[in-house]
Amino acid sequence: MTKAGPSASAPAEDDIDQDRALRAFEMMVTIRAFEEGAAAGYRSSEIPGAVHVSIGQEAIAGALSVAVRPDDALLSTHRGHGHCIAKGVSLEAVWAELLGRTTGCSGGRGGSMHMFSAEHNVLGTNGIVGPNISLAVGHALGSRHIKHSGVTVVMFGEGAAATGAFHESLQLASLWKVPVVLLCENNSFTEFTPFEDWATFSSVRSLAERYRGIELLQCDGTDLLASIDAVDRAFEIARAGGPVLLEAYARRWHGHYEGDPQRYRADGGGAGDGRDPLEVGREQLVAKGIAAEVLDEIAARSSQAVDDALIAARLADEPDPATVLDHVYAA
């Protein structure tokens, strides 16, 4: 077994800020390394099926990793590798899932867009835009009824704000006042269309304003410390019992999916389109007095962990064809 991704457990009391920021930074660079590896795995055809990476958006997942607790539940999207890692799923289990192996978090039955991990309360990345928000609101309702201590967080893109599921779910979250964090990553692209070309509203938050009792937050999702503050605040509100929507702005550096020719994009995508959250985070931590060598060491260690996990995942078996009909029905 390779080691798990950076820990997502609660911070120590002393020097909480620095420690948490460092851990969020480590998560961020780990996810960057993972996503670059996933993009390469797509190019080399090692990964079957579609791959959507979150490069440019890692500060949000980094912040998530230090705010979320093991007993919180996570629902994510088609662009969810980083969210799963931030929730504590091991790098090896995520890799193995992308490769369709038995040691994958879904045993190879899910793939990139359908990753589950019951032990980490990861209730799915999702191939469909919108329904995860409804599931999350209901999960928060069920959780409160069953008296779980945790809250439910659902990740979604600004594109989901156009769906009926978003609006119906907001209506219900507001009516039922459930402990849910609605975490929108507004990465300015909805598939191949820039936000401003389709959205007839100024922000996702502005839509939610109409539903009473949902607290609204925003942050620069390329700014590590701002993201930590905002995500912390969102979880605080949900832990106090109420629904909250946080809109975090970032840029999607890659195509919608790996292999996307991005003809719709003047700059062709890639680094430089927007601020690099890793650079921003690095400057912020250096300004906090952390030595650059420490950050370099974290980056090197993270990238090594990602590579090791991939090697381990490759060694795992492919699922036995005889099991293809297993688990259609819960036991």
Place this chain on the structure above:
Amino acid sequence: MTREYRYLDGIRDALTHQMATDDRVLTIGIDVGRPDGPYTVTKGLYAAFGGERVLDTPIAEMGFVGAAVGAAMAGARPMVELMYLDFIGSCLEPLLNQASKISYMSNGALSVPLVVRTQMGTGGSAAAQHSQNLEAMLAHIPGLKVVVPATPTDAYGLLTSAFADPGPVIYIENRSLYRFRSGERPDDGYAVPLGQARTVTSGDDVTLISYSRALHDCMTAVPQLQEDGIAVDLIDLRSIVPLDFEAVAESVRRTHRAVIVHDAVETFGVGAELTARISTELFDWLDAPVERVAAGYAPSPFAPSLERANLPNPERVRNAVRAACGLAAVEPAAA
């Protein structure tokens, strides 16, 4: 007391018992709480269990069916009421792509113990958008179970089992049966296992297979067929998924003839699946082609004359059985 028991009471009593004995059970849907339910099935629940467990929703089927899926994943036992099966068009997503697949996609690690109660029913001119029998469409989705009770005690017993099931179960009532009476109130917690067909009448000449409202047309036809000299093995499937094909096969091996009756359109329906399986798995036992009696391939019409023309009835059942037995059709009685 042995007063005959209503289908609606079977559903309501089973649900009320679940609410009373399992605090995890939630009732969710449009007008299910304070208004006591569009068809009064949930009558009394709000008064007994309060708004924390009996949740009236706005008209947001996609939202609240999806929410019920999420609540089930959190360990609650939600029962969500979809007022009409036709409204599945507004909320198929959480069933089609979420609830039905979560066990599989999680490699068996997660389950969605959800009951969706809904109702269908043709007759009464509810017409194109309020009288579709869509059970086959749901049965076509691996991961869902589909239950179709025809009698008051089965309505009770199958709902009990739907709650006990670890996965999503679509429990489809037939509104034309709500006031149908038979039998006695079962004991509290009475359960009928899913996937276990019931033999309604026994006979060795032909196997007649049905469920839900159409079963009652078959029951009307059976004594007439008896007069025709045909002894009918009448099977009520009770659930489409799981399908008790073993019960069908056992019967067809004896009778060598099969007729399937349902209110849903014939094309690509439950009868088509049964016909295919009987034809391939029981080919050597068959003495006649499998017959089907079902609605024509059209939306449900409004005008009573059209509606009658498109639905199964005892006469059509009788003639289909006669055909399977090599007998000519009896003439329809003069109108």
